Amino acid sequence: MVLDVSVLEELADAVGGDRPFVVDLVETFIADGEQQLTEIATALAAGDAAAVVRPAHTLKSSSATVGAPALAAAARAIELAGRAGNLEAVAGDAEMRVLRETWDDATRELRAWVAGETA
Amino acid sequence: MSGTALVVDDSVVNRRVLVRHLEGLGLATLEAEHGAQALDLLHAAPDRFDLVLLDVEMPELDGYETLAAMKADAAIRHLPVIMVSGVEELDSVVRCIELGATDYLTKPITPRILEARVNASLAAKHLHDLEVAHLERLQALTSTIERQKTELSRFLSPQVATLISSDDGEELLAGHRRLITVVFCDLRGFTSFAEGADPEELLGVLGEYHRLLGEAIIEHGGTLEHFAGDGVMVFFNDPVLQDDHVARAVRMAVAIRERFAPLAAGWRKRGYELGFGAGIATGYATLGRIGFEGRHDYGAIGNVVIMASRLSSKAEANQILLSQRAHAMVEDLVEVEPVGELTLKGMSRPVPASNVVSAS
Numbered sequence: 001m002v003l004d005v006s007v008l009e010e011l012a013d014a015v016g017g018d019r020p021f022v023v024d025l026v027e028t029f030i031a032d033g034e035q036q037l038t039e040i041a042t043a044l045a046a047g048d049a050a051a052v053v054r055p056a057h058t059l060k061s062s063s064a065t066v067g068a069p070a071l072a073a074a075a076r077a078i079e080l081a082g083r084a085g086n087l088e089a090v091a092g093d094a095e096m097r098v099l100r101e102t103w104d105d106a107t108r109e110l111r112a113w114v115a116g117e118t119a
Numbered sequence: 120m121s122g123t124a125l126v127v128d129d130s131v132v133n134r135r136v137l138v139r140h141l142e143g144l145g146l147a148t149l150e151a152e153h154g155a156q157a158l159d160l161l162h163a164a165p166d167r168f169d170l171v172l173l174d175v176e177m178p179e180l181d182g183y184e185t186l187a188a189m190k191a192d193a194a195i196r197h198l199p200v201i202m203v204s205g206v207e208e209l210d211s212v213v214r215c216i217e218l219g220a221t222d223y224l225t226k227p228i229t230p231r232i233l234e235a236r237v238n239a240s241l242a243a244k245h246l247h248d249l250e251v252a253h254l255e256r257l258q259a260l261t262s263t264i265e266r267q268k269t270e271l272s273r274f275l276s277p278q279v280a281t282l283i284s285s286d287d288g289e290e291l292l293a294g295h296r297r298l299i300t301v302v303f304c305d306l307r308g309f310t311s312f313a314e315g316a317d318p319e320e321l322l323g324v325l326g327e328y329h330r331l332l333g334e335a336i337i338e339h340g341g342t343l344e345h346f347a348g349d350g351v352m353v354f355f356n357d358p359v360l361q362d363d364h365v366a367r368a369v370r371m372a373v374a375i376r377e378r379f380a381p382l383a384a385g386w387r388k389r390g391y392e393l394g395f396g397a398g399i400a401t402g403y404a405t406l407g408r409i410g411f412e413g414r415h416d417y418g419a420i421g422n423v424v425i426m427a428s429r430l431s432s433k434a435e436a437n438q439i440l441l442s443q444r445a446h447a448m449v450e451d452l453v454e455v456e457p458v459g460e461l462t463l464k465g466m467s468r469p470v471p472a473s474n475v476v477s478a479s
Contacts, residue, residue, distance in 0.1 A: 007227065010227060011136070011227065014140070014227070014228065014229070014230050015136075015139055015140070015143070015230075016143070018139075021139060025132060025135055025136065028131060028132060028135065029132045032130075032131050032132065053178050054129070054178035054179065057129065057176070057177070057178045058129045058130045058178070061128075061129070061130045061132075061133055061174075061176070061205070061226075062130040062131070062132040062133060064205065064226065065130070065132050065133050065136060065226065065227065066132060
């Protein structure tokens with residue numbers, strides 16, 4: 001699933017229906033996630049397995065919070081590959097391509113959700 | 120709810136969610152991106168925080184390692200730590216709880232569960248703070264008492280100083296009867312010496328004499344009742360019980376007499392003729408706090424005190440006069456020479472006594 005809107009709804013409920021907070025959080029996620037994606041790409045280009053782990057891990061946990069399970073799974077795959085020092089699989093582009101695609105999908109739906117909220 | 124929580128999570132998104140919830144509960148918050156930063160903040164101001172919310176899985180220093188570092192540091196080990204984890208990380212949570220984490224939360228955060236866990240942790244922290252404050256007061260009190268004891272032991276006999284802070288101290292101070300041996304000693308020729316000597320010379324001689332007495336009293340475990348110029352009264356078997364109280368008294372007096380001789384020889388060269396004399400008696404006395412509100416001494420009252428005092432007055436230089444009763448209790452240990460029956464001031468009948476020649 002690209003975006004599980006129920007996660008965002010639950011979050012909104014949990015903060016007492018403060019939807020602008022959730023909107024703000026999603027925007028933070030997108031801005032922050034761009035940075036992690038760049039860091040992952042840089043680390044891969046440098047063949048630095050250890051440097052992949054931190055941004056991949058952060059992206060994984062943030063995306064779970066905003067209800068993007070597919071993205072979380074893709075980031076987790078990269079984190080695990082990085083931890084295992086097995087960069088070939090990732091650098092071989094398959095996983096990185098999956099990550100980029102899931103990122104694009106997730107952020108597109110998140111932006112749409114934000115647009116719906118702020119309309 | 121009040122207090123300050125440190126939120127440690129590598130994801131800014133997750134931190135913001137937690138901070139939002141905690142602020143909703145009335146807590147102030149600080150954030151750290153990873154374990155090392157959290158430890159820096161905690162070390163910089165350990166008293167600033169009341170609670171730590173720690174993500175289990177973090178790159179670099181993870182939750183487990185951060186917790187381990189906290190528990191190894193006495194300044195922050197008491198802070199309650201709530202582990203925050205995904206459902207798939209429960210094994211790590213168990214390890215953290217074994218290591219001393221207070222509680223755990225799973226993501227996504229449920230506000231009511233968060234509130235309950237935070238409440239419980241803060242209550243535990245509050246209790247711990249009270250305990251620490253209490254312990255600090257107790258330590259301050261104990262050190263005050265120790266200091267007082269040290270000071271008291273300078274003014275009082277060490278036995279009495281100890282007695283005052285002992286469990287049965289109050290009972291003993293209130294007054295009790297006991298068989299004791301009393302030693303009085305003073306200096307022959309002191310009055311005329313005091314009239315003629317410079318005050319500095321007088322204090323110097325008294326100082327040497329008192330030092331000699333003090334050492335002997337401590338060596339033999341006597342209780343010093345009072346000093347009065349050249350006169351001194353010491354008793355044995357109270358407040359500390361001593362089976363051999365008469366022997367101790369006699370040995371102390373003999374020791375003082377022996378050590379007095381070289382002192383007296385030195386004084387003689389300076390023109391002072393001073394001699395040591397003592398009286399020893401054994402009998403029942405009433406002991407305890409004597410005096411008035413504001414100034415009490417630990418003292419002994421009874422015929423035995425008067426008897427020892429009179430014997431001391433009667434003693435010539437180098438004589439240690441022993442009452443008959445005291446002598447009877449240490450016959451095997453001391454060699455005496457009879458001095459016959461003495462007529463003592465205030466005593467209706469003459470009193471048999473002997474002079475101690477030596478003691479073993």
